[in-house]
Amino acid sequence: LSDYLDTGLFxxxxxxxxxxxxxxxxxxxxxxxxxxxxxxxxxxLRGAKSTLSIDMSNTYLDWAQRNFDLNKLSDKNHHLLRADCLKWLETDSEQYDVIFLDPPTFSNSKKMDSVLDVQRDHGDLIRNSMAKLAENGVLIFSNNFRKFKMDELTQRQFDCENITPQTLDMDFERNPRIHNVWKITRRSSFG
Structure with missing residues (x-):
């Protein structure tokens, strides 16, 4: 009963x-x-041209590599990077068509320079991620903080659509606060 169980999937x-x-x-x-x-x-597996997956944990990146290997996916177009996402976002200059941002609710990892609190820090995380988004790209932002509220500045800067109801399978419908999912795009320059 005291063993830690981790399936590798949310x-x-x-x-x-x-x-x-x-x-x-x-x-x-x-x-x-x-x-x-x-x-x-x-x-x-569904045909993404390329993927870059970033995490700080060697354990999870090793697991990720096994997942790619088990699915016979080439390292040529699908890369894993061990990095602090907060720092990496400040330095990378590439652009991506789709960004999936799913930070922990809270992290005070010794590998990070600062503490991450998703409610407090999500605005900066989203803005820094949007700077990496290609024109006409989409950011999917997800978190598991049950009392999460999207900050007003972010909602004024970008088109932010709460798509949580569309992301709940029937086996999770009884608890609609299991996660929050937002589809975020740049505002159209045409009204």
């Missing part, structure tokens, strides 16, 4: 993985705080 994210995989067909995907890179693997 079961409540089944519809989210499907959605991101559809969005990424023929496109580039950036997966931040990737965990075991299940989102990237599914996107690659």
């Amino acid at each position: 079961l409540d994210h089944r519809p989210v993985r499907r959605m991101v995989a559809e969005l990424a067909k023929g496109k580039s995907l950036l997966n931040l705080f990737c965990y075991t890179a299940a989102v990237s693997v599914q996107a690659a």
Whole structure:
């Protein structure tokens, strides 16, 4: 009973993985705080042109590599990177067609320079991620903080659509606060 059980999949994210995989067909995907890179693997299997999956944990990146290997996906177009996503976002200059941003609710990892609190820090995380988004790209932002509220500045800067209801499979409908999912795009320059 005291053993830690980790399946490598967030079961409540089944519809989210499907959605991101559809969005990424023929496109580039950036997966931040990737965990075991299940989102990237599914996107690659569905025809994503390329994926970059970033996490700080060697354990989860090793697991992610096994997931790619088990699915016979080439390292040529699908890359894993061990990095602090917060720092990496400040330095990378590439653009991505689809970004999946699924940070932890809270992290005070010794590997990070600062503490991450998704409610406090999501605005900066989203803005820094949007700077990496290609023209006409889409950011899918997800978190598991039950009392989450999208900050007003972010909603004024970008088109932010709460798509949580569309991402709940029937086995999670009894608890609609299991996660929050937002589809974020740049505002159209035409009214």
